[in-house]
Amino acid sequence: MVDNRDSSVPMVTPKQAAMLCDRNFGIGADGVIFVMPAVNGAGYTMRMFNSDGSEPELPEMCGNGARCFVRFIDELENLQGTNSSKMHTGTGLIIPEIQNDGQVRVDMGEPILSGPEIPTKLPATRNKAVVQAELEVEGSTWHVTCVSMGNPHCVTFGSKEFKVLQVDDLELTEIGPKFEHHEMFPARTNTEFVEVLSRSHLKMRVWERGAGATLACGTGACAVVVAAVLEGRAERKCIVDVPGGSLEIEWREDDNHVYMTAHVYMTAPAEAVIAQQGESACPPGRGDYAFHHKAEKIHCREAARNDSNCRPVWLEVLELIASPNLIVPLAVIKMVATALSRGWIKIKPISSNLIVVLAVIPMLVMAVSRGWVKIEPINVTEILKYYNGGGRHE
Numbered sequence: 545m546v547d548n549r550d551s552s553v554p555m556v557t558p559k560q561a562a563m564l565c566d567r568n569f570g571i572g573a574d575g576v577i578f579v580m581p582a583v584n585g586a587g588y589t590m591r592m593f594n595s596d597g598s599e600p601e602l603p604e605m606c607g608n609g610a611r612c613f614v615r616f617i618d619e620l621e622n623l624q625g626t627n628s629s630k631m632h633t634g635t636g637l638i639i640p641e642i643q644n645d646g647q648v649r650v651d652m653g654e655p656i657l658s659g660p661e662i663p664t665k666l667p668a669t670r671n672k673a674v675v676q677a678e679l680e681v682e683g684s685t686w687h688v689t690c691v692s693m694g695n696p697h698c699v700t701f702g703s704k705e706f707k708v709l710q711v712d713d714l715e716l717t718e719i720g721p722k723f724e725h726h727e728m729f730p731a732r733t734n735t736e737f738v739e740v741l742s743r744s745h746l747k748m749r750v751w752e753r754g755a756g757a758t759l760a761c762g763t764g765a766c767a768v769v770v771a772a773v774l775e776g777r778a779e780r781k782c783i784v785d786v787p788g789g790s791l792e793i794e795w796r797e798d799d800n801h802v803y804m805t806a807h808v809y810m811t812a813p814a815e816a817v818i819a820q821q822g823e824s825a826c827p828p829g830r831g832d833y834a835f836h837h838k839a840e841k842i843h844c845r846e847a848a849r850n851d852s853n854c855r856p857v858w859l860e861v862l863e864l865i866a867s868p869n870l871i872v873p874l875a876v877i878k879m880v881a882t883a884l885s886r887g888w889i890k891i892k893p894i895s896s897n898l899i900v901v902l903a904v905i906p907m908l909v910m911a912v913s914r915g916w917v918k919i920e921p922i923n924v925t926e927i928l929k930y931y932n933g934g935g936r937h938e
């Protein structure tokens with residue numbers, strides 16, 4: 545989660561997001577979510593980058609991210625679990641709620657079922673929806689139902705060969721990318737492989753677009769319940785087990801919205817400084833990739849702003865050029881040079897020592913004011929001792 549409340553421009557680039565998410569050289573994450581200023585008044589805007597740096601095209605959505613989002617704001621604003629912050633996403637306005645039992649419930653809105661809107665090129669099988677359609681993947685025929693929860697999902701409960709899936713047995717890293725990049729999904733797709741444990745209990749594994757196999761996917765769990773209902777496999781309210789825990793999903797008949805409820809646990813505050821290539825707080829090139837990780841909050845810009853070692857070189861140079869310390873003497877020199885060249889003023893030759901002194905003083909003032917040079921207060925007693933003792937002290 546990135547505290548991006550003071551700007552509508554993400555403070556982490558897609559490339560940096562991919563580095564942050566790297567599980568070996570970064571913090572390790574499925575994606576980066578930005579808490580940004582609201583677009584239409586109250587609340588906040590959510591944007592996200594997947595762990596490969598891709599940004600889900602608008603409308604975009606991240607269900608688990610929405611739950612983390614509300615907990616993060618709660619902590620940033622010190623609301624102590626009392627808020628229901630409004631959240632603008634590409635999908636529209638979302639109001640996650642922290643409930644009395646600490647669980648966060650998110651109204652994920654209406655599922656989109658029309659093929660072209662998802663988008664999928666698979667032909668509709670029921671009205672405009674793609675339900676239990678056949679999808680050829682590497683010589684196998686899978687039965688898939690396509691749902692968008694603001695992002696595309698392809699849900700499968702099995703193939704012609706494996707009518708009932710045992711999701712633990714799946715070679716997800718092999719099969720997942722084949723679905724993600726399948727020509728039937730022009731915007732790629734998230735894919736959920738589902739095992740029906742009962743009519744109110746489902747178990748899924750997910751291959752996420754731009755992130756691969758992840759431990760949970762909120763929008764995926766919602767899509768799974770919608771697909772299970774459409775295929776007549778489950779009730780509208782289900783527990784969905786994902787590798788990272790369980791989510792309660794309800795697709796309500798009255799408003800056609802999907803609601804997702806689950807805990808968001810915040811790990812105990814831990815402070816670590818994680819930097820590119822894992823060596824020091826600042827990478828060799830300085831600047832761009834210093835990330836401070838504190839209690840699951842990343843304050844990249846604060847880190848760069850507050851830690852002089854983390855400031856990019858270009859910023860130092862720019863600040864030096866723009867610094868009044870330099871601009872004022874330069875302007876004075878320019879004025880004097882102009883006046884001299886036009887004969888408005890004349891100066892008598894001065895000693896070279898004086899020129900050196902005149903040049904050194906502004907430089908010294910600038911160096912001291914920027915903290916490059918420190919002048920310790922003169923200890924008169926020590927100096928007197930030095931001369932009275934007739935020699936240097938250790």
Ligand SMILES: N[C@@H](CCC[C@H](N)C(=O)O)C(=O)O
Nearest residue numbers: 606607608695752761762763
């Ligand atoms: N990878 C997804 C976006 C992330 C979804 C998220 N994991 C969730 O919990 O909903 C995409 O590109 O659509």
